[in-house]
Each structure stands twice: as C-alpha cells, then as structure tokens.
Amino acid sequence: MTMRMPLCCSGALLAASVACTPASAPGTAATPAEAKAFLDQANQTQLKFGILGNRAGWVAQNFITDDTAAVNARISQEAIEATVKLAKDATKYDTLALPDAERRQMNVLKTSLVMVTPADPKEAEELTGIMSRLEAAYGTGKWCKDAGKPDACLNIDQITEIMAGSRDEKRLREVWEGWHTIAPPMKKDYARFVELSNKGAKELGFADTGAMWRVKYDMPPDAFAKELDRLWTQVQPLYLKLHAYVRMKLREKYGDVVPEKGPIPAHLLGNIWAQEWQNVYPLVAPRAGDAGYSLDDILKQRKMSALDMVRAGERFYTSLGFDPLPPTFWERSLFVRPRDRDVVCHASAWDLDLEADVRIKMCINPTAEDFTTIHHELGHNFYQRAYMKQPVILRDSANDGFHEAVGDTISLSVTPEYLVKIGLLGSAPDASRDNALLLRMALERFAFLPFALVVDQWRWKVFSGEVTPAGYNKAWWDLRLKYQGVAPPTDRGEEFFDPAAKYHVPDNTPYMRYFLARILQFQFHRALSKAAGCTAPLHRCSIFESREAGQRLNAMLAMGMSKPWPDALEALTGSRQMDATAILDYFAPLSTWLDQQLAGKPAGW
C-alpha cells in the first residue's frame, strides 16, 4: 500500500554528490529577482523529471524487462543529480529576505534529500557503491538451511508466510534466526555508510544525517523528538494492556516460552519483525471472535469484478463532493494481474503528469483487504489531484506522514454501516461484535506504534554517534525492550546485526512517517466524523456521503506542502498539535474490555 511519489519528494533515495560551495562570493550577493528566476527554473526542472521519472517507473513496473529497468534507472539517476544540484544552489539564497511562499520552496528543495554524499568524489563513489551493495544484500537475502539444497532456500516472502501461519515454536525460532543471518555481512558497510553520509549532511549544514531527517518536520530537531515522546506517553498505557493480554494468550498456547511477566519473544507474534500482530488474532480472539459478517464471502458471492470494486471506491469520494476520476484513470490504470507478462503487483497510486493523469496499479482480488486497499490508494490519487495547483516543488503531502494517513483515514470509514449503505451488507452487526473488530484492528494498527518509533530512535542514535558499531545490536534490542516489550528468542551479541534484517535500514528509508501516519489517521477520522455529525462510537463512524467532511478534507489536501504541517493539520482538525487521544477514543471500548480480561493480571515487563 505504498505510493510512488514524484521524484522531487523525500521518498526518493537521493545519492548523488553534493559539492559544498559557499553562498555567493563576497560582493556578489544574490538578488530577490535571481531567487525568483531560480525557483521558476527549479519548478520546471522538477516537472520535467517528475513526468519522465513517473513514465519510466510506470512502464518498468508494468512491463518488467531488462530494458525498462535500465531506462528507469538511468532517468532516476539523472533526476537525482538534478535535485541535488537544486538543493545545493538553493543555499545561495539562504540569507536573502524572500516572500514566505518562495522561502518555503527553498526550504523544501534543501531538505528533500534522504542522503547526501560528500563533496569528495572518491568518497561519493564509495558511498554510492555501499548503498547498492546494501540494497542488493537485502533484496537477494535468503536463508539456506542446507547449503547443499539451494532450491530450499527461503526468501522474505516465504519467511513472512511461515511467520504468519506456523504455530510450531521451534520452527518459528529456527526461521526467525534464519532470516536474521542475512544481516551480519552488512554491518561493516553500514558503519561506513553512517560515516560518509554524515559527512555529506554536515557539508549541507546539518549536524548529522538523523538531524537532517528531523528538520523536515518544520520544527527544531530536538523539539520534534520531544513531540514523539509526548505522543508515546499518551498511547503507552493502552499498549501495556494490549501487550499484557496478548502475552497471557500466547502463554496459554506456548507455555513457559512466554514469560508471565517479562517481554514477549519476538518470534511468536506472527511477523518476522513483531511489528504488526494481526496474524496471531486466531490465538487471542475473544469468544464470538468473528466480525458477524464476511466481506470476503459477500464479494465472492456477488461476483464483484475489480472494476466494480474500484467504482465503489470512487463513489466514496464523489459522495464527499470530490469530482469523479478522469477518463484517463479508467483507461490507464492496472486493476487485474495480466496473464501474459510480469508486473509489480504491490498496490500503488500514481500521478503521472503531476496534474490530472492519476492512476492506481493493483492486482485486485475480490477480498475485503483489497476492497479497503482500493479506498486507501484512491486517497493518494485524490490528494495528488487536490494539490496540483501548487507550484511543482510543493506538490506533496504536508509532511511524509500525511499521504499515508489520508488513505488510511478513508479506510477507517469502511465500516459495516457503510457496507449497508452501498448495498453490500443487509444489516450491520450489533455492538457485541465490536471487541472482535477492535481487537483485530488494534493488533494491526496499535501494536505497530512502538516498533515504528524504535527504528528511527535507533538510527538517530547511530547517526549522532551516541551508538557506535560496537554497540549496534545491544542498542537495538534495548530500544525494542523498552518500547515494545519484546525480546529475541536467544541471546543476540554484537556478532549479529539485527536492525539490518528490516528492509528500511539497509535501504535507508526513514521510518518515523509510519508512526505519524498511525497517530494522524485517527485524529483526521475523529475530526471528519465530527464534521459529518456522527454521534456513534468513533469506530462505527463513516464519513460516506458527508459534504461537510469532504470540504474539511479538501481544504487540507489542496494545501499540499505549501505551508508547515501544523497549518494543514489545523485546516482539517482545528488543532495545530498532533494528538493521540483520537486513537485512544477509537479503541476506548477495547480498553475497557482488556481491563476485564486482565482482571488485575500483571502488565508491563
């Protein structure tokens, strides 16, 4: 459920060299007119590479061949180099007084980089080489139990399937340890990557790469870290209850391997990173643990086609007052897996010309999951269309958490009541099924919160030098224990490098956006539900057919990245502060139910 962003955005791994030249030489100070001309040209460049890059990416994913891959890689590299040059040139206007709108574009240009290679060409080349090695090491990572049988090696897809479905503790431990063997060979490269990327970040004026990532959030880096602590403090009490309940149930299943009071072993939560726990739902489900209806069955019985499902998704947005999708969306999107060629089926949303040529690319099956995902992906498309009137540089979400949050917000409105309204369900189940619905949702979206914090807490410490290579693994597991309350199945010394068994670490993709998206989506949902006049419990509210909610949503979407994110948040919610009380409101009935289940049993570890 990711989306491809235009190349100007922070999602791209920008790896070309940034030479650090001082601002204008003495006596040749830049003028406001030059700044304006520079931005005009920068917007044109971003538009040109945005369209080229999207087209090349679209064909590369829809027609997987060596040639489309080569064309795509070539254009990506050119786009990266162009963006790096713009970031560097923008520093020439650092001290110039500019209108807010122009200053905003300058800042976005300078902070759109995820990684900056040092000015020294040798070091730049070394860093680029390290990054390709790390990506390849993860991408081709396999666990081979028996070196003599290469066909029996397991890739991440197979590992994921076993972790989700197996209930054999020994097998789970073996597979967990097996996958983590891909990581230690990356340690040396990773440590050097940290040194070199920090050098590049310093040349652009940032303390280190982590500080460079944090500065994108429109507040001083330390203030942003404090914000995250505050949000975590809000959600921690409910997390402790959910953790204690799941631990109790897993102990019933697995016995003493799961301690009564300590951390949960990381291999027993249905996911190789223990990040989302919905796969253990059958082990922890309440009595009458089904939702009272099966959307999977309904879609199959009705023989609902992929096209029908997307039409239903579009109707959700038009019911809010958004214009229907353009004819090109229906002509150019991919909805079903082609029979005659390989495509990347992972669902994504695109905006090919950074204006109206929006599309989704999905291999849709008649399942509840895909039905919800369609609503999510279209959220990206409607966001993209809403901000197309902004300058190209600012055609993105308010911060990198907002794009995902918007799609997920809409998916929260796919309630039983909504399914009744669109004729898919006869009647909505009564409140007795709520705990089942909420527990399943909490295992996915709430259990994820501390993991989403840990990945970048660890990286920020690594980039700042607080954690050195001699302590990489200990720091990782200390954080996972502190926030998540999980522990590795066996001792993990520094001969291991467990963080790199998670894609985003070797791939160098920032992770805090996922934490923000999970907090924000409930805040958006609560504000929009209120605008829609919903008086039901929050988890039963759908904003379907509410023009008032649609207007609120559109007011934020249309801003794109033109203002600091608190302004965008305020346009939708009336508040300038992120607030985790909304996610707590949503799960309030579950919280009460968990108290009853725990009945005084220990929480915490």
Ligand SMILES: [Zn+2]
């Ligand atoms: Zn998405």
